[in-house]
Amino acid sequence: MNSRLWLLLGSAVALTACARPQPASPADTIYFGGDIVTINDDQPSVEAVAVTGGKIAAVGTRADVEKLHKGRSTALIDLGGKTLLPAFVDAHGHYFSSLSVANQAKVYAPPAGPGKDVPGILEAIEQFRVAHQVAKGEMIQAYGYDENVMPDGRLLNRDDLDKAFPDNPVIVGHVSMHGAVMNSAALAKFGFSANTKTPPGGIIIRKPGTNEPYGLIMETAYLPVFSGLPKPTLQDAAAATKAGQMLYAESGITLAQEGATHADELALMQRATAEGANIIDVVAFPFMTDLEKILAANPVSGWGTYDRHFKIGGVKITQDGSPQGKTAFFTTPYLTGGPGGEKNWRGEPTMPQAELDQLFKRVYDLNVPLLVHDNGDAAIDMVLKAYAFARAGDTTRPWNVTTIHTQFLRKDQIPAFVKNRIRPSFYTLHTFYFATAHTSNRGAAQAAYLSPMRDAIDAGMHPTNHTDFYVAPLDQMFMMWSAVNRVSREGGVVGPDQRITPLEAIKSQTIWAAEQYGEQDRRGSLEPGKIADFVILDQNPLTVDPLTIKDIKVLETIKEGTTVYTRTPSAP
Numbered sequence: 001m002n003s004r005l006w007l008l009l010g011s012a013v014a015l016t017a018c019a020r021p022q023p024a025s026p027a028d029t030i031y032f033g034g035d036i037v038t039i040n041d042d043q044p045s046v047e048a049v050a051v052t053g054g055k056i057a058a059v060g061t062r063a064d065v066e067k068l069h070k071g072r073s074t075a076l077i078d079l080g081g082k083t084l085l086p087a088f089v090d091a092h093g094h095y096f097s098s099l100s101v102a103n104q105a106k107v108y109a110p111p112a113g114p115g116k117d118v119p120g121i122l123e124a125i126e127q128f129r130v131a132h133q134v135a136k137g138e139m140i141q142a143y144g145y146d147e148n149v150m151p152d153g154r155l156l157n158r159d160d161l162d163k164a165f166p167d168n169p170v171i172v173g174h175v176s177m178h179g180a181v182m183n184s185a186a187l188a189k190f191g192f193s194a195n196t197k198t199p200p201g202g203i204i205i206r207k208p209g210t211n212e213p214y215g216l217i218m219e220t221a222y223l224p225v226f227s228g229l230p231k232p233t234l235q236d237a238a239a240a241t242k243a244g245q246m247l248y249a250e251s252g253i254t255l256a257q258e259g260a261t262h263a264d265e266l267a268l269m270q271r272a273t274a275e276g277a278n279i280i281d282v283v284a285f286p287f288m289t290d291l292e293k294i295l296a297a298n299p300v301s302g303w304g305t306y307d308r309h310f311k312i313g314g315v316k317i318t319q320d321g322s323p324q325g326k327t328a329f330f331t332t333p334y335l336t337g338g339p340g341g342e343k344n345w346r347g348e349p350t351m352p353q354a355e356l357d358q359l360f361k362r363v364y365d366l367n368v369p370l371l372v373h374d375n376g377d378a379a380i381d382m383v384l385k386a387y388a389f390a391r392a393g394d395t396t397r398p399w400n401v402t403t404i405h406t407q408f409l410r411k412d413q414i415p416a417f418v419k420n421r422i423r424p425s426f427y428t429l430h431t432f433y434f435a436t437a438h439t440s441n442r443g444a445a446q447a448a449y450l451s452p453m454r455d456a457i458d459a460g461m462h463p464t465n466h467t468d469f470y471v472a473p474l475d476q477m478f479m480m481w482s483a484v485n486r487v488s489r490e491g492g493v494v495g496p497d498q499r500i501t502p503l504e505a506i507k508s509q510t511i512w513a514a515e516q517y518g519e520q521d522r523r524g525s526l527e528p529g530k531i532a533d534f535v536i537l538d539q540n541p542l543t544v545d546p547l548t549i550k551d552i553k554v555l556e557t558i559k560e561g562t563t564v565y566t567r568t569p570s571a572p
């Protein structure tokens with residue numbers, strides 16, 4: 001056969017291929033071969049998903065999807081029995097802190113990290129020092145230290161850190177974000193000595209028998225340290241952004257919330273955005289203290305629209321503190337008194353009612369979404385009053401309001417949430433982390449009603465759930481497990497009648513969280529036209545033993561059709 005004939009035959013083959021009907025717009029990718037959980041009640045599970053141009057082109061049976069969307073260039077991805085879900089949406093957290101902690105050693109207590117005791121913490125910091133080739137004299141920072149779990153009350157102290165790290169200032173941040181343990185070099189750097197007086201509202205633990213600072217420095221005593229810690233600069237904004245956003249991608253999250261944004265932080269995020277650094281979407285909520293300053297530089301007309309994966313989403317107001325810190329504001333006293341031993345202590349609101357009313361009205365008049373932090377039931381009462389004040393009976397337009405934490409919601413407050421379409425974003429991780437503290441401070445009945453997801457859902461609401469990162473780790477499977485099981489660190493079940501189903505727990509981290517951002521048409525479920533943001537898990541949370549949901553691993557995270565994280569086989 002001569003070469004000309006070969007050519008002719010080749011053309012014939014090519015013609016045949018061309019003649020085969022090609023889809024109008026062939027998909028870039030088709031996923032199949034595993035459980036595909038859509039979080040769309042009308043079509044809960046499908047065999048295949050097609051992605052074109054970063055969006056979902058089709059979902060359905062594999063045969064249908066391939067018939068209509070498989071082209072010559074389409075990549076066929078076999079899930080190999082793994083589970084594909086819509087990517088998680090962060091309902092509340094502090095994204096900006098990820099830019100710092102990406103360059104710190106993680107010492108969370110188990111199961112979130114290695115900080116089960118002092119040797120475990122020192123080992124984790126040493127591994128970090130070696131892995132990051134930290135030079136002599138350079139500061140080492142760690143985060144997530146929880147003294148409550150240290151065995152036999154043997155707490156981390158300055159001597160431990162001095163012995164292990166004689167050549168570097170070391171600061172081990174407390175899990176509350178309100179304090180740290182430091183070694184001698186770090187204490188000296190921030191001017192702490194035996195002569196340092198403990199400021200009002202502060203804590204400086206002293207070495208027994210001496211006046212030397214020995215361990216934890218907390219609250220007001222820690223503030224100068226906090227404000228003096230190295231922050232990412234405009235020059236390294238892009239690098240810090242990528243490192244921080246990878247922490248989210250590793251957890252299967254493609255929308256991160258910056259849940260209390262200051263003006264300088266916003267400027268840095270905008271710089272990183274301009275440099276094209278965003279891997280995932282970030283939504284910032286200017287904090288009440290910086291609202292007018294931020295508005296002056298960022299007119300409200302530009303809010304609410306993504307620019308290169310970043311947008312300003314609304315305003316953040318805080319109206320009380322935390323129940324474990326006894327700074328949440330209640331209608332009834334703490335059973336254990338106040339943080340300073342006060343009797344009949346109910347906590348305190350951040351601001352009086354009249355001031356809160358005016359702030360709510362300001363946000364309502366701006367016509368932007370509102371996030372409001374409230375933990376105690378008295379703070380929640382104040383928020384409901386301020387909401388009514390701001391709207392003054394106006395029902396001509398909806399107002400997107402989400403209450404953050406709302407942990408000690410009373411059952412009789414639920415109807416006002418339903419009527420006003422106020423969405424609670426709960427914090428079920430407290431059933432694991434703080435059950436003992438809440439039970440002693442607030443009594444068993446209130447502790448059991450903590451973050452009442454079941455009642456909220458049964459009342460017709462779509463509550464979300466959050467980690468408050470980095471107060472708790474970003475681990476989405478652990479949070480899901482806590483909402484489904486409500487098992488405490490001690491092993492008891494905290495409020496069994498407030499447990500929710502795995503499907504509801506997933507919704508609170510996907511479609512309901514998307515609704516919270518007003519993005520239910522864009523993300524949160526697998527439906528044609530939505531962005532192709534997926535997470536691939538090694539097991540299906542809907543079919544495993546609910547007590548093992550926390551052990552499910554995030555294998556891959558996909559942002560608008562592009563894989564942004566793949567788990568390495570050796571990862572823990």
Ligand SMILES: [Zn+2]
Nearest residue numbers: 093094259468
């Ligand atoms: Zn928060």
